[in-house]
Amino acid sequence: MNRTWKELEAYQPRVLKLLENSIRKKRLAHAYLFEGKKGTGKKETAFLLAKSFFCTDRETAEPCGDCSSCRRIESGNHPDLHVIEPEGLSIKKHQIQSLQEEFSKKGLESSKKFYMISHADKMTANAANSLLKFLEEPGADTIAVLTTSQVHSILDTIQSRCQVLPFSPLPSYIIRQELEKEGVIGYMAAAAAQMTNNLGDASELSRNDWFAEARALVIKLYEALTVRKEQAIVFIHTQWMPFFSDKDLQAQGLDLLLFLYKDLLSIQVGMEDAIIYIDMKESLKQEALQTGQQRITEKVLSILETKRRLHSNANPQLLMEQLVLALQEG
Known part of the structure; x- marks a missing residue:
């Protein structure tokens, strides 16, 4: 007050x-x-x-x-x-x-x-x-x-x-600034601010151990997709599915993965200040240089389509396997 x-x-x-x-x-x-x-x-x-x-x-x-x-x-x-x-x-x-x-x-x-x-x-x-x-x-x-x-x-x-x-939903940059004022580390503030337009919920999320681990798993999946491609499907079976154990949690995991690929697009169009995975900035810049904008856009669309199908009767594990194959192409 x-x-x-x-x-x-x-x-x-x-x-x-x-x-x-x-x-x-x-x-x-x-x-x-x-x-x-x-x-x-x-x-x-x-x-x-x-x-x-x-x-x-x-x-x-x-x-x-x-x-x-x-x-x-x-x-x-x-x-x-x-x-x-x-x-x-x-x-x-x-x-x-x-x-x-x-x-x-x-x-x-x-x-x-x-x-x-x-x-x-x-x-x-x-x-x-x-x-x-x-x-x-x-x-x-x-x-x-x-x-x-x-x-x-x-x-x-x-x-x-x-x-x-x-009253309009709060812009993510306002939530990010407020979280950083509260002492939340920058990359956690950036991720939490994208997940909700509610400052209270974002504050709680940014301090949640589950959320920190989810973000870390998304980074591991991304690294498997780009560096250790033969391990990506195994990763889905052994780590992703056990951790994201229901459809709501899986949707949050896909959101976090989506933000990572959107960061690549932000870098390509000269909007580096907008990236969410700020602790991965240098490796993302390298990937953005090596991958065409059209291909990254296709990957973003693949993640969005997987999220859309997640809440239908499709098998979540099969969806993730198909997504991994789509993200590995090119």
Whole structure:
């Protein structure tokens, strides 16, 4: 909750610019619906908006961070900021009713009130109808923020009473930078950032021993394909299939292999800064010089086709054997 508008703008430039302008011009809406995938900064943005809304010492859109209101929001105990989370699997009617009761009272520190409903798509029908009535009669100096990753599950009548702000998936370079700030080694940060557009998931993945071993196995397969071709099929039987033991894991292995071949294309078109296997840069450059772009493109397409067929009824081991033969050609 301690990020600034400038930091979050790198994540969601359109959303943050719109909110900043609304704060400066004192034209904040009474209700917002932040919608987008998990890990796109919706909750952080809501708390930052609350800080700017309550801050008593800000001169621009940026909250001061030092006044009593900012500090109390940071510590999670501001009396006029109310956050509703699902109880178990859903948000229930009594939670919305309790919120309405709180808002019928005078603000404890000012006339301002702010409430946030996380995972608003998990409201029961009764809870959603109670909230709808609440939204129809907005109080002065009151802001509501609803967050959801399933906007299609929110009643149209609720959406129509909110300003809907879509949050885009995070770009991989942002995730990579954030992971490196957390101390993740560069090549692990680069790989994890390609596997998901969720910063939290990428952070967890980058520290996962299984993921590190999967990446190492992919490199071994690549080396077998390029240097020890007679060992590649044996490698699939003895190491690849036992490690990638189901279709979901096999799909992740194929993704990691795909990134490696895409790196060859990146090198060939002069985009070395984009490569993911940065610890293999020199050997990849040598391979890129020796192999034509058309041939590498064909290999990329072979991996994509194998991944597509993986979730059909095709035999995974047979698919991998066929892929090895395709990648060894040329």
